[in-house]
Every structure is written in C-alpha cells, then in structure tokens.
Amino acid sequence: xxxxxxxxxxxxxxxxxxxxxxxxxxxxxxxxxxxxxxxxxxxxxxxxxxxxxxxxxxxxxxxxxxxxxxxxxxxxxxxxxxxxxxxxxxxxxxxxxxxxxxxxxxxxxxxxxxxxxxxxxxxxxxxxxxxxxxxxxxxxxxxxxxxxxxxxxxxxxxxxxxxxxxxxxxxxxxxxxxxxxxxxxxxxxxxxxxxxxxxxxxxxxxxxxxxxxxxxxxxxxxxxxxxxxxxxxxxxxxxxxxxxxxxxxxxxxxxxxxxxxxxxxxxxxxxxxxxxxxxxxxxxxxxxxxxxxxxxxxxxxxxxxxxxxxxxxxxxxxxxxxxx
Amino acid sequence: xxxxxxxxxxxxxxxxxxxxxxxxxxxxxxxxxxxxxxxxxxxxxxxxxxxxxxxxxxxxxxxxxxxxxxxxxxxxxxxxxxxxxxxxxxxxxxxxxxxxxxxxxxxxxxxxxxxxxxxxxxxxxxxxxxxxxxxxxxxxxxxxxxxxxxxxxxxxxxxxxxxxxxxxxxxxxxxxxxxxxxxxxxxxxxxxxxxxxxxxxxxxxxxxxxxxxxxxxxxxxxxxxxxxxxxxxxxxxxxxxxxxxxxxxxxxxxxxxxxxxxxxxxxxxxxxxxxxxxxxxxxxxxxxxxxxxxxxxxxxxxxxxxxxxxxxxxxxxxxxxxxx
DNA sequence: TTGAAAGCGCTAACAG
DNA sequence: CTGTTAGCGCTTTCAA
Numbered sequence: 001x002x003x004x005x006x007x008x009x010x011x012x013x014x015x016x017x018x019x020x021x022x023x024x025x026x027x028x029x030x031x032x033x034x035x036x037x038x039x040x041x042x043x044x045x046x047x048x049x050x051x052x053x054x055x056x057x058x059x060x061x062x063x064x065x066x067x068x069x070x071x072x073x074x075x076x077x078x079x080x081x082x083x084x085x086x087x088x089x090x091x092x093x094x095x096x097x098x099x100x101x102x103x104x105x106x107x108x109x110x111x112x113x114x115x116x117x118x119x120x121x122x123x124x125x126x127x128x129x130x131x132x133x134x135x136x137x138x139x140x141x142x143x144x145x146x147x148x149x150x151x152x153x154x155x156x157x158x159x160x161x162x163x164x165x166x167x168x169x170x171x172x173x174x175x176x177x178x179x180x181x182x183x184x185x186x187x188x189x190x191x192x193x194x195x196x197x198x199x200x201x202x203x204x205x206x207x208x209x210x211x212x213x214x215x216x217x218x219x220x221x222x223x224x225x226x227x228x229x230x231x232x233x234x235x236x237x238x239x240x241x242x243x244x245x246x247x248x249x250x251x252x253x254x255x256x257x258x259x260x261x262x263x264x265x266x267x268x269x270x271x272x273x274x275x276x277x278x279x280x281x282x283x284x285x286x287x288x289x290x291x292x293x294x295x296x297x298x299x300x301x302x303x304x305x306x307x308x309x310x311x312x313x314x315x316x317x318x319x320x321x322x323x324x
Numbered sequence: 325x326x327x328x329x330x331x332x333x334x335x336x337x338x339x340x341x342x343x344x345x346x347x348x349x350x351x352x353x354x355x356x357x358x359x360x361x362x363x364x365x366x367x368x369x370x371x372x373x374x375x376x377x378x379x380x381x382x383x384x385x386x387x388x389x390x391x392x393x394x395x396x397x398x399x400x401x402x403x404x405x406x407x408x409x410x411x412x413x414x415x416x417x418x419x420x421x422x423x424x425x426x427x428x429x430x431x432x433x434x435x436x437x438x439x440x441x442x443x444x445x446x447x448x449x450x451x452x453x454x455x456x457x458x459x460x461x462x463x464x465x466x467x468x469x470x471x472x473x474x475x476x477x478x479x480x481x482x483x484x485x486x487x488x489x490x491x492x493x494x495x496x497x498x499x500x501x502x503x504x505x506x507x508x509x510x511x512x513x514x515x516x517x518x519x520x521x522x523x524x525x526x527x528x529x530x531x532x533x534x535x536x537x538x539x540x541x542x543x544x545x546x547x548x549x550x551x552x553x554x555x556x557x558x559x560x561x562x563x564x565x566x567x568x569x570x571x572x573x574x575x576x577x578x579x580x581x582x583x584x585x586x587x588x589x590x591x592x593x594x595x596x597x598x599x600x601x602x603x604x605x606x607x608x609x610x611x612x613x614x615x616x617x618x619x620x621x622x623x624x625x626x627x628x629x630x631x632x633x634x635x636x637x638x639x640x641x642x643x644x645x646x647x648x
Numbered sequence: 649t650t651g652a653a654a655g656c657g658c659t660a661a662c663a664g
Numbered sequence: 665c666t667g668t669t670a671g672c673g674c675t676t677t678c679a680a
Contacts, residue, residue: 005440005441005464007672007673007674008673008674009673017650017651018650018651018652019651019652019673019674020650020651020652020653020674020675020676021649021650021651022674023673023674023675023676024649024650024675024676026674027674027675028675031649031650032649032650033649033650036649036650050437050438050440050441051673051674052441052442052672052673052674053438053439053441053442054378054381054382054387054441054442054672054673054674055382055441055656055672055673055674055675056673056674056675057378057656057674058378058379058382058655058656058657058658058672058673058674058675059655059656059657059673059674059675059676060656060674060675060676061656063378073403073406073407073410074403074404074406074407074596076400076596079397079398080398082397082398082424083397083398083424086397086423086424095421095423095439095442096421096422096423097419097420097421097422098420098421098422099410099419099420100406100407100410113374114374114377115377115419116329116374117329117374117376117377117378117379117657118376118377118378118419140329219600246600249600250600272398272400272596272597273596273597273600273601276543276570276573276574276597276601276602277597277600277601277602278600278601278602331656331657331658332657332658333657341666341667342666342667342668343657343658343667344658344659344660344666344667344668344669345665345666345667346658347657347658347659347660348659348665348666351658351659352659355665355666356665356666357665357666360665360666375657375658376656376657376658378656378657378658379656379657379658379659379672380657380658380659381658381672382656382657382658382659382672382673382674383657383658383659383660383671383672384658384659384660384672385672441673
C-alpha cells in the first residue's frame with residue numbers, strides 16, 4: 001500500500017529544472033541561484049520529497065553515519081559514552097549506529113567488516129578485538145578507540161594511573177596496609193591497566209597487593225568475588241568496576257561482614273547506582289560523556305593522538321578506617 | 325592512503341564470470357552452480373571483497389536495517405529493550421540503528437523522516453510523537469510501537485492494568501487506605517495508563533488516591549516528588565517508575581522519614597538498581613527484553629496486532645504494614 | 649548558474 | 665545455470 005517516494009526527478013520535472021540542479025539545491029545550496037533554490041525547495045516540500053540517504057551515499061562515498069561498537073549495551077558504564085557520542089554525532093549531522101558485540105571478538109570483527117562501507121568510521125569502545133584486527137580495521141576505515149590503546153590508532157582513554165594513585169593513597173590514609181584486587185575480563189585493556197597502576201602505587205607506599213579472579217564484571221560476579229576475598233586477610237578490596245563492587249557489597253552483607261568496618265570496598269567508574277547502593281560506593285569517577293564526545297570529535301576531525309581524560313576519586317561510605 | 329575496495333566487477337573479471345553471477349553467488353547462492361560459486365567465493369576471499377550494504381540496498385529497497393528510537397538511551401528502563409531488540413535483529417541478519425530522541429517529539433519526527441529510506445522499518449519505544457505523526461510514519465514505513473498504542477499501528481505494551489491491581493492489593497493487604505501517585509512525563513502513554521489503572525483498582529477497594537506531579541522520571545526528580553508527598557498524609561506512594569521511586573527513597577531518608585515504617589514506596593519496571601537501593605524497592609517488574617524481541621519479531625513478520633506482555637509484582641523492603 | 653551525461657556497486661528481469 | 669541489460673536515486677565532472 002506504500003506509495004512510491006518522490007525522487008529528485010519528480011521534483012525536477014515539477015519545478016522545470018534539471019535533476020542535477022535539484023541535487024545541488026539540497027547538497028550544495030550555494031551553487032544554485034537563490035530564486036531557483038527557493039522554488040525547488042517549495043516544490044520539494046509540496047511533493048513531500050525526502051533525500052534518500054543511501055542513494056546519496058553511494059556515489060559520494062560519504063554516509064554521514066558512524067558506527068559505535070561496544071561489548072555490552074546493558075552495562076551502565078557505557079551509557080555516558082553512548083550519550084556523549086550520540087550528541088556529538090548528531091550535532092555534526094551524523095547518525096550513530098550502535099552495535100552490541102556481546103563481549104565477543106568475533107562478533108566485533110565481523111561487524112566491522114560487514115559495516116565498513118556503510119559508515120564513515122568506527123568508534124570502538126572497550127574493544128575486544130586483537131591489536132592485529134584493530135590495525136586491519138584502521139587500514140580500511142577511520143577508527144577511534146575508547147579505553148584501549150594501539151600504536152598508530154587514535155584513542156581516548158580514561159586515566160587509570162593517576163586515579164589509581166588517589167585510590168591507594170586514600171586507603172593508605174585510612175590505615176590499610178594490604179589490599180586485594182578483584183580482576184575483570186582478561187581481554188580488557190582497563191583491567192590490565194588498573195592492576196598495573198595498583199601494583200605500582202601500592203608498591204611505592206609499601207602496601208601488600210594481591211589479585212584474584214578474573215570475575216565477570218557484573219553484580220552477580222561480585223558475589224563470587226566477595227567469597228573469594230573473604231579469608232584473604234586483606235582489609236580492603238579494589239574491584240575492577242562498580243558492578244563488581246556493588247555485587248561484593250551485597251555478598252559481604254549476606255555473609256555478615258560489615259562494610260566499611262570489617263572491610264573497605266572501592267570501585268571504578270561511578271556508574272548509575274554507585275551513589276545509592278548500601279553503603280554508597282567509594283569509586284574512581286570517570287568523565288564518560290566527555291569520552292564519547294571526544295572520540296566522535298577525533299574521528300570527524302581525523303585526529304591522530306592518544307587523548308587521556310582525567311578521573312577523580314569520589315569518597316563515599318564504603319571505605320573507612322582499619323579497626324582492630 | 326586507503327585503497328579502493330574491490331567490487332563484484334573485480335571479482336567477476338578475476339574469476340572469469342559475469343558480475344551478475346558474482347552478485348548471485350552472494351545474495352542468492354542456490355541459483356549458482358556449486359563449483360562456480362566455490363570458485364567465486366575463493367576469488368572474493370583472496371581479493372578481500374566485501375559486499376557494499378548501501379549498493380545492495382539501493383536497487384533492492386531492502387536495507388536489512390531497523391531503526392530503534394527511544395527518548396533516552398541512558399534510562400536503564402530501555403536497556404532490556406535494546407538488548408532484546410538487538411538480539412532478535414541480529415539473529416534475523418538485521419542491523420539495529422539506535423537513536424536517542426532526548427525526549428523531543430520534534431527530534432523523533434525528524435529522524436523518522438530522515439531515516440525512512442535507510443531502514444526497513446522502525447521500532448518506536450515510548451514514542452513522544454503525536455498520534456497523527458505516528459500514523460504518518462506508519463504510512464511510509466513499517467512501524468511497531470512499544471509502550472504506546474495507536475489504532476491501526478502494531479504495538480507491544482507491558483500490562484499495567486492487571487499489574488497495578490497487584491500493587492494496590494498488596495498495599496491494601498498491608499493496611500494502607502490511601503496512596504499518592506507520583507506522576508511522570510505528561511506525554512507518556514504509560515503514565516496515563518498507570519494512573520488510570522491505579523484509580524480504578526483503588527476505587528474498587530475503597531482506597532483514597534491522589535496524584536501529584538508531573539515529576540522528571542529521574543533520581544533527582546524523586547527528591548522533588550518526596551518533598552511534595554510529605555504532608556500529603558498518604559501512607560504509601562506509588563511512583564511512575566523506579567528512577568523516581570529510588571529518588572524518593574533517598575530524599576525520605578535525608579528528611580528522616582523511615583521507609584517502610586513511616587511510608588511505603590512502590591515503583592514500576594524493576595530496573596538495574598531496584599534490588600540494591602536502600603531499602604530494596606518493591607516494584608512491578610516488566611519483561612523488557614521480551615518486549616524488544618517481540619517488537620522486532622512483529623516488525624519482521626509484518627504482524628498487525630496489539631501484544632500485551634504480563635508484568636508481575638516483586639515485593640522487597642520498601643513496602644510494609646501501616647503503623648500507628 | 650545550469651544542464652547533460654556518466655557513473656557509484658549492486659540487483660533483477662530477461663534471454664539464451 | 666549464466667550473461668546481458670537496465671536501472672535504484674543521487675553526485676559530480678564537464679560543457680555550455
């Protein structure tokens with residue numbers, strides 16, 4: 001029942017001009033006489049003409065579309081990134097295609113290959129692909145990485161080094177002498193990065209650090225992590241991210257451990273929920289909307305650098321003085 | 325520096341066949357001799373050929389792409405819907421374009437018009453458009469609505485009527501005789517629907533109901549709602565959604581009101597966080613992943629009905645007996 | 649400033 | 665089963 005959509009040719013005929021002129025009137029208005037243009041626009045409006053984005057992209061090669069790939073759309077961590085990217089893309093007249101790779105490197109690689117010609121570029125957030133695959137993708141398309149660095153590929157990451165130092169000093173100032181890191185996905189660049197930063201900062205302050213895991217970076221993963229942490233003797237745990245940290249909070253409560261009097265808990269990211277869980281979570285907050293915005297910006301400007309965005313510690317109720 | 329991508333013509337020449345045969349080998353493999361096909365595929369592989377989705381869509385009119393529009397990507401309510409839609413779309417070989425309309429009817433209408441030819445159909449979740457605009461969109465594209473009903477347009481909604489009855493009966497069984505509804509966005513179909521269901525159920529049980537608001541359906545909106553609710557005399561509040569409910573929880577605590585002994589709080593949706601806020605929230609849980617899945621399914625099958633998905637009450641710590 | 653014409657990469661009849 | 669031939673709707677030289 002759907003009627004055929006009018007094309008530039010319909011508009012051209014009706015307006016008494018050539019199709020190419022109609023084309024110009026929309027894609028390059030300044031190369032058309034003001035009056036002709038107004039006339040064309042009026043006719044187009046009357047006919048209900050809408051440019052076909054696909055037909056427009058085919059000869060020009062410009063799709064005005066950007067692909068944003070991430071490992072898990074339901075992870076609150078990515079909300080800010082999505083929103084920042086969305087806003088920046090829209091502001092520049094681009095459409096954002098969002099794709100959930102469900103933590104699978106294969107799915108990610110496959111989609112990057114499949115969509116390569118359908119987008120002007122990709123933003124890969126927390127990419128699970130190998131460096132080789134990322135380089136290959138960057139050879140075919142414009143690519144910007146978020147929270148991962150690969151030599152030669154532009155990226156924007158959230159600072160872990162300095163932020164983690166703040167975390168460790170905060171714990172030290174509360175009297176903690178040892179801490180346990182609850183690690184996240186092995187393929188995660190942030191996970192490796194945070195652990196390295198933790199070792200270094202703790203080492204410098206003479207604190208003992210151990211690592212357990214990996215755990216699924218989810219609330220339910222936190223239960224396993226808490227169980228594993230109990231009996232490790234540490235007075236503080238630093239979780240790979242807030243999801244994991246919130247999960248440990250619940251499990252500690254279930255098992256009768258008091259946070260922070262029995263054990264302190266720190267997370268990363270300051271996601272939705274970190275401020276209203278019980279107790280509210282001490283965490284390293286990251287400027288995620290900025291992150292998404294900057295990535296799109298870099299992509300559209302053809303930037304080449306490695307941007308590092310600062311994070312900052314938010315102290316809430318889950319950390320406290322060592323007692324006993 | 326980016327090299328020209330090989331096309332079917334390159335593959336055809338290299339394989340010694342016609343371009344149309346290469347085309348068939350990929351889009352309609354069974355209409356090509358097995359050996360020719362294998363040969364073509366091998367050559368294509370060697371050349372690194374990838375079909376161009378745009379070029380493919382132009383003559384056929386099929387884009388294998390679906391647009392999912394929603395008012396706020398950062399609202400946890402939509403996570404499940406996104407994931408369900410994503411999965412179902414991918415399973416059917418479709419790409420999902422996700423678009424955040426930021427609560428603006430204009431942005432929504434504009435994007436529907438702009439992307440009309442670039443997708444095979446739209447899923448409009450919690451659409452903020454007028455019925456007229458939705459009908460217009462449905463005249464041009466395949467459209468499925470989520471959480472909104474418009475005569476003649478297929479939709480999938482989450483049941484409020486029966487679910488709300490459960491909420492009211494739960495409160496009644498705890499001794500509550502009056503409740504206050506904290507309303508959400510005026511343009512929201514669910515908001516109207518929930519309020520209507522609440523009045524009816526409460527009326528039947530002889531409970532007093534009042535409505536205040538509208539409030540922004542966010543955690544910060546909950547603070548305003550809590551302040552407004554205090555002094556209303558109701559022993560229970562039912563919030564438009566969990567975000568709002570969680571916000572009231574915090575505000576009540578700040579003002580020294582105990583939940584549930586001073587006041588009971590109920591939300592809608594059972595979003596991420598509803599189980600670990602303090603106290604954990606009693607809420608009407610909705611099958612959101614199902615919802616997203618069903619909507620895509622309906623769209624792809626060209627279904628015409630109005631699907632209603634059941635919700636169910638989850639009782640947690642935020643509701644209790646009336647005291648005093 | 650405008651028109652004519654040649655594609656963009658692919659699909660889809662229509663022959664053979 | 666395969667090749668030939670038209671386009672899909674638009675952009676983009678190249679002339680006029």
